[in-house]
Amino acid sequence: MALGADGSLVMVQQVQEFDVVVVGGGAVGENAADRAGRTGLSVAIVEHALVGGECSYWACMPSKALLRPGSALAAARAVPGAAAAGTGTVDVAAAFARRDEVAHHWDDGSQVSWLDSAGITLLRGHARFTGPRALTVTDGSEETPVVARRAVVLATGSEPIVPATLADVRPWSSRDATSAQHVPARLAILGGGVVGVEMATAFADFGSEVTLLVRGARLLGGAEPFAGELVADALRAAGVDVRFGTEVTGATRDDGGVHLELSSADGTVRLDVTEVLAATGRRPRTSDVGLETIGLTPGKPAEVDDALCVTGVEDGWLFAVGDVSGRTATTHQGKYDARVAGDVVAHRFGPGGGDERDAAPWSRFRATADVAAVPQVVFTRPEVAWVGRSEAAARDAGIDVQVLDYALEDVAGATVLSPDYRGRGRLVVDRSRGVVVGATFVGPDVAELLHAATVAVVGEVPLDRLWHAVPSYPTLSEVWLRFLETAGL
Amino acid sequence: MALGADGSLVMVQQVQEFDVVVVGGGAVGENAADRAGRTGLSVAIVEHALVGGECSYWACMPSKALLRPGSALAAARAVPGAAAAGTGTVDVAAAFARRDEVAHHWDDGSQVSWLDSAGITLLRGHARFTGPRALTVTDGSEETPVVARRAVVLATGSEPIVPATLADVRPWSSRDATSAQHVPARLAILGGGVVGVEMATAFADFGSEVTLLVRGARLLGGAEPFAGELVADALRAAGVDVRFGTEVTGATRDDGGVHLELSSADGTVRLDVTEVLAATGRRPRTSDVGLETIGLTPGKPAEVDDALCVTGVEDGWLFAVGDVSGRTATTHQGKYDARVAGDVVAHRFGPGGGDERDAAPWSRFRATADVAAVPQVVFTRPEVAWVGRSEAAARDAGIDVQVLDYALEDVAGATVLSPDYRGRGRLVVDRSRGVVVGATFVGPDVAELLHAATVAVVGEVPLDRLWHAVPSYPTLSEVWLRFLETAGL
Numbered sequence: 001m002a003l004g005a006d007g008s009l010v011m012v013q014q015v016q017e018f019d020v021v022v023v024g025g026g027a028v029g030e031n032a033a034d035r036a037g038r039t040g041l042s043v044a045i046v047e048h049a050l051v052g053g054e055c056s057y058w059a060c061m062p063s064k065a066l067l068r069p070g071s072a073l074a075a076a077r078a079v080p081g082a083a084a085a086g087t088g089t090v091d092v093a094a095a096f097a098r099r100d101e102v103a104h105h106w107d108d109g110s111q112v113s114w115l116d117s118a119g120i121t122l123l124r125g126h127a128r129f130t131g132p133r134a135l136t137v138t139d140g141s142e143e144t145p146v147v148a149r150r151a152v153v154l155a156t157g158s159e160p161i162v163p164a165t166l167a168d169v170r171p172w173s174s175r176d177a178t179s180a181q182h183v184p185a186r187l188a189i190l191g192g193g194v195v196g197v198e199m200a201t202a203f204a205d206f207g208s209e210v211t212l213l214v215r216g217a218r219l220l221g222g223a224e225p226f227a228g229e230l231v232a233d234a235l236r237a238a239g240v241d242v243r244f245g246t247e248v249t250g251a252t253r254d255d256g257g258v259h260l261e262l263s264s265a266d267g268t269v270r271l272d273v274t275e276v277l278a279a280t281g282r283r284p285r286t287s288d289v290g291l292e293t294i295g296l297t298p299g300k301p302a303e304v305d306d307a308l309c310v311t312g313v314e315d316g317w318l319f320a321v322g323d324v325s326g327r328t329a330t331t332h333q334g335k336y337d338a339r340v341a342g343d344v345v346a347h348r349f350g351p352g353g354g355d356e357r358d359a360a361p362w363s364r365f366r367a368t369a370d371v372a373a374v375p376q377v378v379f380t381r382p383e384v385a386w387v388g389r390s391e392a393a394a395r396d397a398g399i400d401v402q403v404l405d406y407a408l409e410d411v412a413g414a415t416v417l418s419p420d421y422r423g424r425g426r427l428v429v430d431r432s433r434g435v436v437v438g439a440t441f442v443g444p445d446v447a448e449l450l451h452a453a454t455v456a457v458v459g460e461v462p463l464d465r466l467w468h469a470v471p472s473y474p475t476l477s478e479v480w481l482r483f484l485e486t487a488g489l
Numbered sequence: 490m491a492l493g494a495d496g497s498l499v500m501v502q503q504v505q506e507f508d509v510v511v512v513g514g515g516a517v518g519e520n521a522a523d524r525a526g527r528t529g530l531s532v533a534i535v536e537h538a539l540v541g542g543e544c545s546y547w548a549c550m551p552s553k554a555l556l557r558p559g560s561a562l563a564a565a566r567a568v569p570g571a572a573a574a575g576t577g578t579v580d581v582a583a584a585f586a587r588r589d590e591v592a593h594h595w596d597d598g599s600q601v602s603w604l605d606s607a608g609i610t611l612l613r614g615h616a617r618f619t620g621p622r623a624l625t626v627t628d629g630s631e632e633t634p635v636v637a638r639r640a641v642v643l644a645t646g647s648e649p650i651v652p653a654t655l656a657d658v659r660p661w662s663s664r665d666a667t668s669a670q671h672v673p674a675r676l677a678i679l680g681g682g683v684v685g686v687e688m689a690t691a692f693a694d695f696g697s698e699v700t701l702l703v704r705g706a707r708l709l710g711g712a713e714p715f716a717g718e719l720v721a722d723a724l725r726a727a728g729v730d731v732r733f734g735t736e737v738t739g740a741t742r743d744d745g746g747v748h749l750e751l752s753s754a755d756g757t758v759r760l761d762v763t764e765v766l767a768a769t770g771r772r773p774r775t776s777d778v779g780l781e782t783i784g785l786t787p788g789k790p791a792e793v794d795d796a797l798c799v800t801g802v803e804d805g806w807l808f809a810v811g812d813v814s815g816r817t818a819t820t821h822q823g824k825y826d827a828r829v830a831g832d833v834v835a836h837r838f839g840p841g842g843g844d845e846r847d848a849a850p851w852s853r854f855r856a857t858a859d860v861a862a863v864p865q866v867v868f869t870r871p872e873v874a875w876v877g878r879s880e881a882a883a884r885d886a887g888i889d890v891q892v893l894d895y896a897l898e899d900v901a902g903a904t905v906l907s908p909d910y911r912g913r914g915r916l917v918v919d920r921s922r923g924v925v926v927g928a929t930f931v932g933p934d935v936a937e938l939l940h941a942a943t944v945a946v947v948g949e950v951p952l953d954r955l956w957h958a959v960p961s962y963p964t965l966s967e968v969w970l971r972f973l974e975t976a977g978l
Contacts, residue, residue, distance in 0.1 A: 080580075080587040081559075082565075090571065331962045332967075375960070448966055451938070472939055473820045
């Protein structure tokens with residue numbers, strides 16, 4: 001028995017040693033653990049909640065399950081011949097039930113089995129560093145000292161930022177929204193980022209009266225401006241009250257719901273809603289992992305180099321992957337980091353040893369795409385998909401930019417989907433190299449268009465070679481031909 | 490006045506001269522004419538029917554318009570939350586009306602306006618060669634001699650092959666099916682190629698009792714075998730009677746419909762249907778264009794080199810693009826040929842002149858993709874999409890083949906689309922070069938997945954670079970990550 005951090009008595013277990021300890025058992029941590037172990041290193045993963053993490057249970061998967069029924073019905077309504085049959089509304093109970101299935105009823109049994117089959121030890125509890133390569137894992141009143149002989153991979157993800165004005169009214173987080181078991185009659189959503197626009201779409205589908213409150217002047221800030229504009233138009237057409245330049249300056253909750261005080265250039269107004277969702281961003285989850293014991297600052301991102309090695313720590317034993325590094329903010333890109341970091345660990349510390357410190361960009365030991373080619377899909381209606389640099393970001397980076405724009409409704413494939421199809425595509429080209437450095441697509445059913453752009457950006461395929469990549473007719477992908485014709489090819 | 494080919498009196502007009510004459514005003518001919526004229530050469534296009542051609546009025550576009558409503562409803566039915574609302578059947582009248590719009594009510598006014606705006610002269614009539622660079626254009630009783638000072642581009646397309654046994658019963662051609670104004674109660678379709686499977690899907694949607702009669706043992710002969718298998722399974726599930734190893738050995742028509750005698754290994758049976766569609770392939774349309782006057786054989790394809798220059802004709806003045814060359818069989822690939830041929834003509838014969846005869850593969854003057862990377866999408870349910878070489882074709886070409894297969898239903902993006910999603914993806918890799926040489930996707934909503942593969946094949950992007958092309962989660966495109974993991978990356 002010993003005294004715990006909070007003064008309570010804790011049962012201290014025997015020290016456990018592993019070659020590699022991964023802190024955080026989300027999809028990203030799982031990938032890092034899997035690959036780190038491939039050369040025979042022993043690997044443990046520490047998770048205090050569900051193995052599989054945010055994405056599987058409270059983010060990507062349940063949110064897409066909530067959005068898909070409305071999307072499928074909208075696609076049917078858009079095409080004569082199906083419109084009459086597809087005019088019904090979303091069956092909320094069925095949508096929720098399917099969402100529950102997709103989220104495995106918030107049971108991580110299958111993920112735990114997978115860890116087991118991959119030979120990875122699962123330590124349940126909350127991990128905190130006590131020094132270099134040394135941690136304690138706290139699970140209730142038990143505390144287990146854990147030593148990583150070789151490396152630690154930090155994969156604790158991120159946590160939502162709750163605005164101070166909402167702190168007292170217990171707002172919904174994205175978790176509450178994606179795992180909702182009822183539909184608020186009136187829902188206010190703070191934030192015009194991905195979570196905000198996706199949940200506005202879903203809850204409008206379910207019959208909520210949705211108000212989307214955005215501090216700035218646009219939605220989806222990181223994307224090309226036209227993306228946010230088209231989504232705002234569509235949300236408004238779907239009945240969502242979208243208010244820009246609006247801040248919440250006060251909030252109270254009572255039995256009647258949540259009462260917000262909103263301030264904008266037009267003055268102060270009151271908004272009464274049943275529920276409020278705070279979708280105002282996330283921060284790396286580093287405040288309670290003992291970073292101070294290894295010379296890092298709690299609450300700050302764990303900054304990394306292209307090998308995902310944390311730069312502020314000596315001897316290259318600490319890696320950070322996923323949201324916690326502040327380098328990426330999506331599951332797929334976090335898993336990419338995890339593959340790279342896992343391979344670096346397995347190579348650098350595995351039997352036989354190896355040194356990849358002079359590895360070139362685009363080698364398997366360098367997460368080069370984190371800078372050049374991060375893809376993102378937003379499952380609103382219209383869908384929004386982008387990769388690489390926006391026009392503005394490319395100009396900021398000093399690139400000699402050529403912008404190729406095309407209206408998607410002028411592509412024959414769009415005509416097939418709907419007489420009312422509306423969308424837009426943009427390629428951002430580095431004129432000096434003749435290669436694509438960014439792409440954005442906005443419109444119904446554009447999600448799967450993105451990967452061609454990602455391959456073009458990553459492959460640095462010149463425009464005059466892309467000229468020979470013929471899109472099938474009539475698909476939306478024909479926009480590629482139009483881009484190249486626009487470029488004068 | 491003079492005596493026409495058939496002995497009737499014809500009014501012979503003055504000779505018309507152009508730098509370039511394009512024979513055939515389909516989408517392919519239009520593209521060739523447009524690009525050939527870009528350096529200032531005068532260009533005429535000869536068309537006896539609708540400018541815009543088969544694709545716009547009787548093939549790609551109307552067929553996709555017919556297929557889309559059923560596809561949209563099936564997608565809604567597949568997802569809980571939308572299923573109840575989306576269970577209706579296709580509204581045939583609305584689908585036909587939309588098809589009519591998509592086919593511009595078989596009026597080519599907008600296409601004619603486009604020719605006009607592009608400065609291309611339209612000659613209405615049927616063109617026949619009378620010798621090198623010399624043609625006559627016959628329009629009713631008028632005959633106009635036309636001289637091409639520089640080049641002729643043959644773009645007459647193809648025509649359906651009607652089996653001899655059906656010649657007397659006036660079967661539907663693909664044109665009749667795509668422009669149908671009523672739904673036959675019982676429809677027999679001969680042929681398991683693209684037209685056969687697409688029209689079986691559409692008319693089953695419309696309530697026809699469809700029998701698909703296939704001489705061979707599989708559907709979609711050129712594709713990976715699993716493509717045809719998945720489509721056959723789905724057609725049968727949709728109520729289509731799919732019969733392999735079956736030939737039509739006799740046919741009669743009376744007021745009761747069409748009576749077919751079918752022979753298979755099981756013997757001879759009779760099938761009574763309301764209508765029969767012959768979807769048994771097409772042949773280049775070269776039998777009545779005067780090929781004999783320029784040393785070529787009528788009825789045979791006009792064989793071309795990679796510059797689309799007809800190989801059997803001296804001095805390099807004759808080009809052939811689209812179906813007529815026998816080199817490609819889709820609108821998009823024909824238009825690619827047209828762009829290459831048009832650029833060759835404009836460069837070789839334009840002001841200032843130029844010689845592109847030593848142009849390298851993948852230059853804008855060589856249709857390199859016709860061999861390496863022809864894409865095709867079949868809009869059945871499941872959709873089928875492929876590009877480049879199948880496994881068998883790659884082996885036949887002596888390539889050291891690595892096959893990467895993945896079940897699409899195991900991708901998270903498929904789970905979102907439907908709990909019942911079923912599909913398959915395959916990459917064919919040239920192991921010695923480490924590049925993708927072919928890809929096939931089969932499943933709901935895979936059409937837009939194809940272009941990423943086309944870019945990878947055309948760009949010859951190595952697998953270890955594709956490793957950095959991160960697919961967005963959760964999309965179907967994630968199958969790319971699974972392919973690469975399957976390859977051991």
